Amino acid sequence: MTSPDLIWKHRKPLSRLLMDKAADLLTVGFIGGSITDGRPRHNWPEPVTAWLVEQLPNTRIAVENAAIGATGSDLAALRADRDLIAKGCDLVFVEFAVNDYGEPAEKRGRTLEGLVRKLLADGKREVVLVYTFNQDMYEEAMKAGEVPAIIRQYDDIADYYGIGSVWMGLNALDEVRRGHLRWEEWLPDGLHPTSRGSLSYGQSVIRFLEQERQRADEREAPDAVDWQQRRERALEHPLNPRNWQNARLLGLNEVQTxxxxxxxRWLYYPWLDQVLETAAVGAKLSFAFEGRGLALGFDFGKTSAEFNYRIDGGEWTAVTRTREDWVGPDGWFRLSVLAEELESGSHVCELEVVHGGGPNCAGTNFRLGLIGLLP
Structure with a gap:
């Protein structure tokens, strides 16, 4: 049987306010990929929410599920202000171990740390990291009883900032090994859990919260002050000075076309407020920006155009994005990072819309929904 210390890691205790039965309102945020997305209505946030409603009958539980399928912590760092912080979240669960898995370790470390720092900066909320599962993690490490590199990396961030973590994927795998859960009940496609698999994930988070409440009921954890001091020092001295805490957005109205x-106003996708749209091959845009990096977010799919771009009058770069068979005609909030290593200062980006060609490219719709400026 797996050691509980690998699955549930309690660091700085969740504040009493979050577990206080007399609180009037508790706003709980979730952010991650398709495994956390609220639209299927059976993913793991559902049993967690049901448990909170049952345990806190005199508290209004508000839920802000900001998870989007096929997105990572880079887009989340750009969305956190609007979709979690401005919504008044008291407690946020962050799930990106699967969707960040294929990213370079340096980049995903910067983006996840930046997201965590944004959420903790004002001291108004607690954060819990949760780790799900894909088959690559199993082949890389878990079948040998080891910890995948991304989970070691993300747990180092959790430890540095004193935030709790739950390895939901290991909990479910342990259920399979003990004969309590069939693989096909958990992950029929190797990645996305069924209702039964989602319940296993949710139950592991519920157990974490039960343990947190028990700690608060018994007495204030003896290391609470130490963890608070560690967090304050961590916020003053980041692990990676290039983290994305200060990533910000540029308004679409600042673009010249x-x-x-x-x-x-974009009425077709809940996470996009507005889009700057054209279907004309050869249409151009440009904008000035400050920072060391640039990312663009799109409503993307098989009917999307491609584009060429250049920064500061340099060489033109052609963008060619893959469109797997599962991609729809649109509806994927897709982030493209164009630059991260510019000289700090003022820059200009120019862009031209082109027909992408290639497999599964069936249109010229260019729908820009986000311009992210990276520190």
Whole structure:
């Protein structure tokens, strides 16, 4: 049987406010990928929410599920202010071990740490990291009883900032090994859990919260002050000075355009407020920005155009994005990081819309929904 210390890690205790039965309102945020997305209505946030409602009958539980399928902690760091912090979340669960798995360790460390720092900066909320499962993690390490590199990396961030973590994927795998859960009940496609698999994930988080409440009921944890001091020091001295805490957005109204463009309220996807849209090959745009990096977020799919871009009058770069068979005609909030290592200061980006060609490219819709400026 797996050691509980590998699955549940309690660091700085959750504040009494979060577990206080007399609190009037508790706003709980979730952010991650498709495994956390609220739209299937059976993913693991559902049993966690049900448990909170049952345990805190005199508290209004508000839920802000900001998870988006096929997105990582890079996009989350750019969305956190609007979709979690501005919503008044008291407690946020962060799930990106699967969708960040294929990213370089340096980049995913910067983006996840930046997200964590944004959420902790004002001292108004607690954060819990949760780790799910993919088959690559199993082949890389878990079948040999070892810890995948991304989970070691993310747990180092959790430890540095004193935030709790739950290895949901290991808990479910342990259920399989003990004969309590069939693999096909858990992950029929090797990645996305069924209702039964989601319940296993949710139950592991519930156990974490039960343990947190027990700690608070018995007495204030003896190391609470130490953890608070460690967090304060950590916020003053980041693990990676290039983390994305200060990533910010540039308004779409600051873009100059050439050709037939429209800026419109986007009614077709809940996580996009507006898009700057054209379907005209050859349409151009440009904008000035400050920072060392640049990322663009799109409503993307098989009918999307591609584009060429250049920064500061340099060489043009052609962007060619893959469109797997599972990709729809649109509806994927996809982030493209164009630059991260610019000289700090003022820059200009120019962009031209082109037909992408290639497999599964069936349109010229260019729908820009986000311009992210990276520190």
């Amino acid at each position: 050439e050709g037939p463009w429209t800026l419109r």
